[in-house]
Amino acid sequence: MIGKDYDNLLSIKTEEDYKGFVQSFHYHRYEPTPYEGLTYLFQFYELKSSDYVVDFGSGKGRLAFLIHYLFGATVVGIEMNEGLYYDAIENLVSYSKKMNKPTDTIDFKNCLAEKYEISSLDNRFYFFNPFSIQIFIKVFNNIVKSLEKYDREIELVLYYVSDDYIYYLENHPLIELKQEVTIPHLYEKNSNERFLIYRILRVEDY
Secondary structure: OOHHHHHHHHOOOOOOOOOOOOOOOOEOOOOOOOHHHHHHHHHHOOOOOOOEEEEEOOOOOHHHHHHHHHHOOEEEEEEOOHHHHHHHHHHHHHHHHHHOOOOOOEEEEEOOHHHOOOOOOOOEEEEOOOEOHHHHHHHHHHHHHHHHHOOOOOEEEEEOOOHHHHHHHHOOOOEEEEEEEEOOOOOOOOOOOEEEEEEEOOHHHO
8 A cells, every 4th residue: 555545544644745844953854654664664573562662753643553553552652843743633533533442552742852751661662863863862861761760671663774873873882783674676776765673782681
């Protein structure tokens, strides 16, 4: 299915038609992860209904709704742009009516990524190049601090990863690359068309 087909299936509107301007060097413009990439990723990377996923730069909520639909996992979308946040809320109302089942495990927050307080249950974190490496490091440090308080298995899923992100993660002593998923037909033309899944090492891993 193409993007509009999935949007119709889920009764949401997440195509890239937002006209707002991001007045920030650190935060990047709205661009949803292509459904083609997400559906391919989830053929090789499976979530559980018990997982708690945080989507940084969640936009209109595409990832949240697809994950909830496919896996029933809990998803929190973090979006700094107020307009996109309200679009996600409208999509949540529409999705709830269409699915006719509880959607209280989907939540959206209008805040800066580095200000989001990591929950003790959050264990999967998604990034589609949403902000600069400076913001990413702050967010990553928040995740590590949370792990120090509440021991659990944590994984980072990154799409279209910038060189800055890769350099930082591959040189961090707590990080290990678990999996790489390249998107067929797209990766051959653009090496950024891939997902990198990293895990944060715990004490028992040493």
